[in-house]
Amino acid sequence: MLNMAVLLSGSGRTLDNFHERIQAGTLAGSIQVVVSNVASALGLDKARRYGYPAFVAADSEQTNAILAAYQIDIVCLAGYLKLYVPPPHLQRRVVNIHPSLIPLFCGAGFYGDRVHRAVRQRGCLVSGCTVHFADEAYDQGPIIVQKCVGLGLEDTVKEIAAKVFAAECEAFPEALNLVDEKGIDYFWERVHR
Incomplete structure (x- = not known):
């Protein structure tokens, strides 16, 4: 635990x-x-x-x-x-959730509705969330879990945000359970940095 x-x-x-x-x-x-x-x-x-x-x-x-x-x-x-x-x-023990599928729509200045607005403006048909370890650079640490959500052609920013948040509610606990099961080092060692 x-x-x-x-x-x-x-x-x-x-x-x-x-x-x-x-x-x-x-x-x-x-x-x-x-x-x-x-x-x-x-x-x-x-x-x-x-x-x-x-x-x-x-x-x-x-x-x-x-x-x-x-x-x-x-x-x-x-x-x-x-x-x-x-x-x-x-x-190496800090975990973040980001409201997009990293490496898309991430980095400094990309958070909340700014991400969802950019997703909509680009016309994406999928989005999602990424739970990852955080380091000294925004959204660069090893990925633990990603969840994808389908988007409708007419989805508003608010609708995209709701779909992504529902995925976040599943992804973040799943990621923490994985970290508890596999250990922190597993995720840092599985990526080549």
Whole structure:
């Protein structure tokens, strides 16, 4: 079972998903702490209601000071809209979810509806999400799980976002369970970097 830190910037929908699956016994994890870079993030309120310690931290240094008080196996970026730089003992232990099939529509500036808008403008008939390990460059770490979704010719940005988020709700827990099963090094060693 993975001891998880969850970093978020917004509503906490991914935190909801984690919490529900942990309660159902389908996610091999335990949330130790939740940190947001946004003091008004709804996800912080949800974390407190669920009984998780919840904090605000402006940057990686403050975040790492908070995480130091907890036994953390993995840091989950759950809609966290800043580049997170972990302390040495957590390098290679940061997992992110991105709302496209990497290497498409990714990198600095590509997040949320910006991704879905670009997918729609390009006329893509498929999109999806990618769960990957995060490193010092946006969306470059080893891929753990990808899920594909079909798109309709007339799908709006909002409809694309809904389809991709439904896939994210399956992909992120699946990826964490795989990491728990296979170990972190497996994913870093399977790619040639």
